[in-house]
Amino acid sequence: MDKIMINHHPHVSTLMLYAAGSLSERFSLVTAAHAEWCPQCRQQIREAEQLGGVMLDRVTPMAMSGSGFETCLSAAMNIEPESAPRPSTGPLTTEIPSVLATRLDRDLDVLPWKRLVQGIWHYALHTTDDDESGWIRLWRFEPTSRLPHHRHQNQEMSLVIQGGYRDQLGHFAVGDCADLDAGDAHSPQVDSDDDCIALIATNAPIKFEQWHHRIAAHWLGI
Amino acid sequence: MMSTGLAQDIAEDIAQEAMTNVWRRASQYDANRAAASTWIFTIARNVRTDRLRKHRFIEVPDDQVPPEQQTDASNLEVMTEYDQMQQRMKELPDGQSSLLEMAYLEGHSHGEISQKTGLPLGTVKTRIRLAMKNLRAAWTKS
Numbered sequence: 446m447d448k449i450m451i452n453h454h455p456h457v458s459t460l461m462l463y464a465a466g467s468l469s470e471r472f473s474l475v476t477a478a479h480a481e482w483c484p485q486c487r488q489q490i491r492e493a494e495q496l497g498g499v500m501l502d503r504v505t506p507m508a509m510s511g512s513g514f515e516t517c518l519s520a521a522m523n524i525e526p527e528s529a530p531r532p533s534t535g536p537l538t539t540e541i542p543s544v545l546a547t548r549l550d551r552d553l554d555v556l557p558w559k560r561l562v563q564g565i566w567h568y569a570l571h572t573t574d575d576d577e578s579g580w581i582r583l584w585r586f587e588p589t590s591r592l593p594h595h596r597h598q599n600q601e602m603s604l605v606i607q608g609g610y611r612d613q614l615g616h617f618a619v620g621d622c623a624d625l626d627a628g629d630a631h632s633p634q635v636d637s638d639d640d641c642i643a644l645i646a647t648n649a650p651i652k653f654e655q656w657h658h659r660i661a662a663h664w665l666g667i
Numbered sequence: 668m669m670s671t672g673l674a675q676d677i678a679e680d681i682a683q684e685a686m687t688n689v690w691r692r693a694s695q696y697d698a699n700r701a702a703a704s705t706w707i708f709t710i711a712r713n714v715r716t717d718r719l720r721k722h723r724f725i726e727v728p729d730d731q732v733p734p735e736q737q738t739d740a741s742n743l744e745v746m747t748e749y750d751q752m753q754q755r756m757k758e759l760p761d762g763q764s765s766l767l768e769m770a771y772l773e774g775h776s777h778g779e780i781s782q783k784t785g786l787p788l789g790t791v792k793t794r795i796r797l798a799m800k801n802l803r804a805a806w807t808k809s
Contacts, residue, residue, distance in 0.1 A: 458795035462777065465770045466712035470722045477725040487727060491701075492752075492803060497712065498705030499753050500771040544725055573721040600777070627788065648778075 451483050453614075453621040455602065460486055464493030470572040471581035471646035475602040478542035478644060479622040541606055545644060553607070553642060556583070564590035579648035586610070586641045593658045594632040599649035601625045608641030610634060630654075681718055685711040698742040702749040715774065755802045763798035766791060 455463075455476050462468040463476040480486045541553065548570055549556065558566035564587040572581060583606070586592075602624050609618040612631040617623060625631075627649075635641040653659045688710045696706050716724040756764065769775045769783065781788045 456792060456796070457799050458777065458792040461767075461795055461799060462770055465774070466716045466720075466724060467770050467774045467776050469776065470720065470725070473725045477727050480727045489799075490727065493799070494709055495702065495705045495749060495752060496756075496767065496799075496802060497708035497771055498702050498749065499756050500767065501708045501711070502704050502753065503756070504772065543728055626792075 449482060449620040450618070451479075451485075451620040451622075453617055453623055454483065454486055455479060455622050455624045457489065459600075459602070459624055460489045461493040461496070464490045465497060469574045469576075469579070469648065471570075471574055471579060471648075472600070472602055474544060474548075474570075474572070474581060475604050475622065475644055475646050477544045479604050479620065481542040481544060482620040483622075545606070553583070553585075558585055565592070574648075576648060578650055579646070581644070581646040584643050584645055586635045586643075588635055588638060588640065591634040592632060594630065594654040595651045595658070595662075596630040596654070597625050597627055597647070597649070598652055599627050599647065601629075601645065601647040601651070603643045603645040606642045606644055608635065608637030608639050610641050610643075611636045677718070681711070681714050684718075685714045688714065699745065702745055705749070719774065752802050755804070759798055759801060763794050763801070766794055767798055770795070 454460075459468065459472065459476060460480075463473055468476065476486075480490055556568045558568050560566050566585040568583045568585075570581045570583065586608075588608075602622060603617075604622045605617050605619050607619060609616060609621075610633045611617070612633040614623065614631060616636070617633075618637075651662065653662050685707070689707055692710070696703065701709075713724040713726075716722065759767075766780055766784070769780045775783065777788055777791055780786075781791050784791070786794075
């Protein structure tokens with residue numbers, strides 16, 4: 446894909462928790478997909494991984510039990526070292542981040558999208574996260590469509606994959622990531638000529654301002 | 668791994684698999700890209716994610732990054748950065764370093780750290796950002 450200009454990034458603490466391995470699978474997927482397009486965030490992740498090494502060095506070593514140590518040693522003695530993997534000769538970029546592409550078995554155009562309401566479609570992705578109130582989905586918004594004003598009750602991350610939208614926080618184009626917290630409220634409106642497609646993950650249902658939207662959202666499981 | 672509060676058998680199981688992976692992949696370690704501790708940390712992190720979170724750690728693939736965007740430092744630079752971060756870590760206020768330990772060693776998310784410490788979520792995130800800023804100043808100022 447052509448070079449993209451990214452203006453919105455995940456929060457530093459989200460990048461750090463990702464590198465620490467303490468972020469849920471769904472937020473890790475959005476973070477990794479964004480980082481694949483964003484050299485600045487890759488650098489911050491590298492620094493956060495370096496901090497992991499520093500943290501590991503600070504830990505006082507504890508002895509393994511006798512059997513644990515022996516198992517470890519015998520396992521190590523009986524395995525063949527892996528040779529370094531050959532450098533990939535595949536394409537350097539993809540139209541969508543490869544961490545996302547590997548989870549879809551077909552192109553975005555022919556995904557079995559489910560229609561939510563007029564002009565808004567979605568496709569659920571599956572993760573092993575065990576909280577039932579969260580979800581990760583691809584959303585497809587037709588041009589000029591708008592999500593009614595709503596407030597988040599917990600973290601929500603979204604990454605624009607195609608097209609763009611505008612809300613109270615600014616303009617979000619391909620590669621931009623919104624990392625929202627509990628209490629953040631907005632009403633995104635698509636402002637691209639094509640459909641806007643975004644990868645969105647949350648760990649709590651969103652709360653619409655209008656009662657009829659709230660009832661509908663409850664029924665639709667968002 | 669036992670410092671993370673895990674039961675001994677689970678901690679040993681994870682440590683064993685991590686060390687086996689370190690052994691097998693030794694030839695893949697590139698001293699010009701990361702300190703050995705950093706590399707070992709990422710291997711242990713991936714094993715812990717597999718075992719405790721039941722999914723593979725989602726890595727940003729290296730080969731998707733155009734060569735001109737890949738950073739390639741020398742081993743000397745890597746170790747200087749590492750030593751400076753280690754030094755800065757010692758100077759970090761307890762209120763910041765304890766949150767980092769919860770994230771890195773105990774595997775807690777934002778919400779869990781907030782619950783454990785009684786700090787509002789926003790404060791947890793701000794303190795983590797401040798800690799990273801302090802640690803990164805280790806080499807951006809030098």
